[in-house]
Amino acid sequence: MAEPLLEISGLTKSYGGVTVLDHVDLTVDAGEVRALLGENGAGKSTLIKILSGVVSRDEGDVRLAGARVDITNAHDARDIGIATLHQEVAIVPGLSVAENIMLGHRSDDTVRTSTLGVVRWREIRRRSRELLAELGQDLDVDMDADRLSPVGKTMTAIARALSQNARVLVLDEPTAALTDQETNQLFSAMDRLRSRGVAIIYVSHRLEEVVRVCSTYTVLRNGAKVVEGAIADVNIDSIITAMAGRPVDTIFPPRSGTPGSVALEVRQLSGRRVRELDLDVRAGEIVGIAGLAGSGRSEIMRMLAGAQRHRGGRISVAVDGEGSPLRASDGVARRQRAGVALVPQERRADGVLPDSIEHNINVSTLRRHTVLRWVTSRARLNGHADALHRSLDIRSRGISQQVLTLSGGNQQKVVLARFWALAPRVLLLDEPTRGVDVGTKSEIYALVRARAAEGTAVLVVSSELPELIGLCDRVIVMHEGRSVGEFDARTTNEDELLNACYGRGRQ
Amino acid sequence: MNGTTTTPATTTGSGGFDMSRIRPYLGPLALVVMVGFFGALYPDTFLTKSNLVDNILQQVTALAIVASVQTVVMVVGEFDLSVGGLAALATGFAATILNTATIEGVPKEAGSLVFAVFLCVLAGLIGGAINGALVSYLGVLAFIATLAMNEVYKNLARYRVEGKPVYGLVENNFVAVAQGRTLGVPNTIYIAFVIAAIVWFVLDRTTLGRQMYAVGGNPDAARYSGVNIKLVKWTAFAICGVGAALGGLMQSAYNATANTTAPEPWMLKSIAAVFLGMALMRNGRPNLPGTILGVVLFRTLENGLNKTDINNYLQDVINWLAVVLAVLPPAIARIRENR
Structure with missing residues (x-):
């Protein structure tokens, strides 16, 4: 040989x-x-x-x-x-x-x-x-x-x-x-x-x-x-x-519960790469957005989260069934207060801070752990970070460990914990498992489903179609800035979604 | 070729040597070694209370204030080259109110001290706010924005005082406080300590400080976490302006003279001090205790060398080579970490 x-x-x-x-x-x-x-x-x-x-x-x-x-x-x-x-x-x-x-x-x-x-x-x-x-x-x-x-x-x-x-x-x-x-x-x-x-x-x-x-x-x-x-x-x-190293019988958690009332209502949303998008997401529902890169899928997320301005249309988030429209000029912080949180796509670039786990988890909710409004309370910060650290099962030596020394999957969990802390009514996830190993992926899916079960409306963008099909209840397909179809995740398949991604519509 | 001589087949792991564990002790250790060394050489002139307190600590009080606020700007990932100009501007304006003779030499009534201090802080705040607006809201690189504004502030100050030092700042207890002592320790040391403590508190114990570290660590991640990164950066520059003004004011009170050229070395020295602090403490992030340690270390070496027969220029060569030497190990460690 x-x-x-x-x-x-x-x-x-x-x-x-x-x-x-x-x-x-x-x-x-x-x-x-x-x-x-x-x-x-x-x-x-x-x-x-x-x-x-x-x-x-x-x-x-x-x-x-x-x-x-x-x-x-x-x-x-x-x-x-x-x-x-x-x-x-x-x-x-x-x-x-x-x-x-x-x-x-x-x-x-x-x-x-x-x-x-x-x-x-x-x-x-x-x-x-x-x-x-x-x-x-x-x-x-x-x-x-x-x-x-x-x-x-x-x-x-x-x-x-x-x-x-x-x-x-x-x-x-x-x-x-x-x-x-x-x-x-x-x-x-x-x-x-x-x-x-x-x-x-x-x-x-x-x-x-x-x-x-x-x-x-x-x-x-x-x-x-x-x-x-x-x-x-x-x-x-x-x-x-x-x-x-173990059989993964169920990568995806079972779909649970019946969706509640509409939590996120989007009408005629337009902006860079997005045109006249209508979208409803109900409390307790996980909706996926599929599409090729450049189809506008990430831009939707950024506009909803206040990270990018939208030119036209209306976004409203329901509080106890009553929809209240959000202003186009809102920044990320205002949208977070209105109950919308985006876990950004690029973990390295937009997610982790080169600091401890505690600092990373608490950065979005600092105001809650203060005395005298401005002064941070160590005990409360640590307690809060500890609780999330445990409930997301982040594997580390403790909350004082530097995030950058963790594996990719655990870094992603730390970033998720930061936005979990906001207890958003509308949770936006852009490529939530990119560069994450299979075992941790499965854990993240379970966490997202649990979040939904508590009444959060979840919107997920992913370029991995099996992920959308396995995790979501419904999948919306974007093509060149427009929504070109909506599919029930229980009955659709990759071929159908892929065809729609290329703008070829239903077969 | 980069000249590395690693032999891969025999290299073992980094062993039990953990840089991050011993790093916090390096700075104090260097200080002890330095004091011991110069103390042994010059027990009569170096190791005296008047040398250690008045010549070393008192001499760096104004710089310590400026370096403290420089730390704030560097925490958000920027730097301020205009601290000298801001100090000159703020003190120039304050001094022309407090002086007992006009620039032309005609005797006049000294103005209100409270008003002078207010004007000084206001000048620093406005100057810092302009720097912050240029860098944060208009997107100009801090390097050119603060470099150019340094010249603007400095020359506005010179214009105000017609390029001359302003003498005769002795009214209203202005000088008496700065030159006075409490419990045998110069008041300026207390003032610098209090300002440094406030800055430490802001950076370490407030939501603003946390947000500053977040912005400096990863601005995009901070933005997606709901931090108003522009406002946070702007605030850092504004704080720096106020601190530079206070540093300048204290210096001119101590000297009973407002000199627009006196704050010039602060630009480089404050930045060097922050870098020393980054090298010595807290994972290479700018931090207040490290900065103060850096200021004191630098001054101790400077003072010790002063006692020797070494040529004055060569003394400065040694001082600044020591800065490079201090920042080398963490830099090399960072390269090593990835091998």
């Missing part, structure tokens, strides 16, 4: 006594796409960081085409042909696509990028076009790379990897920012790479995609490899069971 292109054996890494990778073996052949799977904290990111030279290993070997390689820093990784694309693709804004592709390229036999230090622009443009063509892309290479679509940026980054003769490509959640259509583009580019003999390690929480695009898989749990094999031999349920 031929030697695998990339062979990792006995890879071990620990931080301050905590073993995050424990003698992990992994191989990838040329032309193979191997899924690297596991819950948050399973060791995937550490493995990737070691391959890309960001983190140093404690023990173990990395072999490339049979030869042992030392990866001490990012330059080494590039030189031996391992390229890593992170979820947020590294693009240099202000430089053209061509410059971004040829960034860090050294003159070699095939391409001379400069003559005596003077840049050969024509050569750079020609070569970038060539590389993009290999990926089936036809981008304007003179365009500012920052103006590219998310998939354009991904393609630019892949082309850069190719220009550096990458033989192993590590893709870390590459589809997180992509629409389904863009995801298809990426997958066909990956097919071209496979036929060129590039080995790909594919990391994603989206198991439907993994099944579509990968040929083999490796599951890590608590830093150790638990199972590997061919994708053809498994199904999603068994992968989830392997990742979680």
